[in-house]
Amino acid sequence: DTEVTQTPKHLVMGMTNKKSLKCEQHMGHRAMYWYKQKAKKPPELMFVYSYEKLSINESVPSRFSPECPNSSLLNLHLHALQPEDSALYLCASSLPTSGEETQYFGPGTRLLVL
């Protein structure tokens, strides 16, 4: 089973709203990732959690706040977003091993900021 689940599938929010995206995996993976993908572009890495600790933050604005409550769950808290933040937000997970890590992606949350 290589399933990563994400909720919600779609989200519409205003620029003053606070919302959260959720990601879950039960593969025993210890690394989890948030990516942002715009149309016709490759996924862009936002955050990496390794063993529940934030290990990479790709200079993401503070209006995006990640949280890893346990090894199976990853949240992305959203506050005061801009219309240009509208995108597909992808969660992924991997073991990790010694570097040859295959990341498995969830179906994504389609976010629209009005």
Added chain:
Amino acid sequence: DQQVKQNSPSLSVQEGRISILNCDYTNSMFDYFLWYKKYPAEGPTFLISISSIKDKNEDGRFTVFLNKSAKHLSLHIVPSQPGDSAVYFCAASGGTSYGKLTFGQGTILTVHP
């Protein structure tokens, strides 16, 4: 600085024929390479990977070839099927980018019946 490049934005192939998707990279520290397939509004699906210690890896209809001296990899799909129509991304990891995948821009594959 685009470290992983897929120079063909699109590829059109007849059903039953071979599809060859290409990818070039510039960072010699990359040591693990992956191919993902993506349908619109869905997450990327892992297809196949290859370590830098190998030059070929095969899984069913999918074969990935790695030429380290040329910093080039390719994905062969034989035979191609209409259901293979999607965007294909190659990705690389390794060196100081541990935990981070660097993606190419993607190639849209269309397989015609």
